[in-house]
């Protein structure tokens with residue numbers, strides 16, 4: 096049990112090495128909120144997965160900052176002696192706002208673990224110290240440009256290639272990449288861009304032996320995903336639709352997916368992510384760690400999560416160089432065998448480099464003493 100003395104919020108921005116285009120837009124810069132929590136004995140870091148706009152989710156940096164400043168940080172400062180497991184209760188009067196809550200829950204847990212000298216990976220019950228990594232490739236201008244990018248990432252060692260797709264830029268691209276690489280682990284992610292009227296697209300994709308089709312339909316429509324899963328052979332995976340362990344249990348029960356993408360920030364932090372993992376494990380559903388173009392802070396958190404036993408598929412835990420010229424932490428480097436080391440130090444095992452943090456910060460606020 097420990098008391099939170101202060102919370103420092105920062106808005107940081109880092110240019111991406113190449114634009115990242117999805118079915119809902121193009122990002123050229125990573126802009127996110129970092130929280131640093133000071134407890135009586137330690138400090139901890141949390142990174143928010145929200146973005147500049149409410150496109151991937153209904154939360155965005157502006158809503159997260161407001162939720163933190165107006166409700167969540169004051170609740171934490173008022174809470175007195177607590178442990179990370181108490182925070183769901185501390186934040187219980189605020190509905191939703193999972194990405195905002197995750198930022199504080201992860202930062203608090205990091206501080207708690209640093210205080211007792213335990214790594215996040217060990218706390219979560221990780222069963223390995225390296226994890227297999229995949230890469231998510233944005234929608235490219237042309238098929239040939241995509242093929243070239245795939246070639247480059249495979250040469251770096253990535254163990255699974257995920258292609259972003261949208262209506263009209265799908266089957267032909269997948270066919271081209273599959274023809275180049277008959278045996279790679281290949282998947283697609285539609286970010287909710289299709290409807291059940293597009294079932295023929297997914298039937299056509301069946302021919303290309305994809306590992307999965309991620310979030311093909313509307314983010315709120317689990318029943319329709321179940322209807323689609325009955326009509327295609329390829330495993331469906333849900334991302335946006337899974338906001339909690341309860342969502343995961345419901346989706347699995349309905350037959351809406353056979354694989355789950357776990358993003359700890361999307362589900363309200365690593366503690367809920369562990370519950371999602373457990374629900375899926377008990378149902379025999381494999382999971383993998385999603386990514387939100389995190390800086391080294393969020394990446395360290397993701398790597399610890401990805402080392403849990405039911406994370407049996409390579410995640411979107413790519414090397415820092417795939418995103419940034421100069422990360423906020425020391426860079427995470429992909430080994431030639433396509434794996435990355437899980438941080439072993441106390442907590443998430445990394446901290447921002449002071450000079451980089453200052454250079455990237457555009458807004459800062461300290462709450463508490």
Ligand code: SMG
Nearest residue numbers: 151231334385386387388389411
């Ligand atoms: O972190 O490498 C990464 C990005 C992985 O494709 C990725 N994320 O829907 O899974 C997803 C997307 C959401 C990111 S939108 C900016």
Ligand code: MG
Nearest residue numbers: 284309310334
């Ligand atoms: Mg996704």
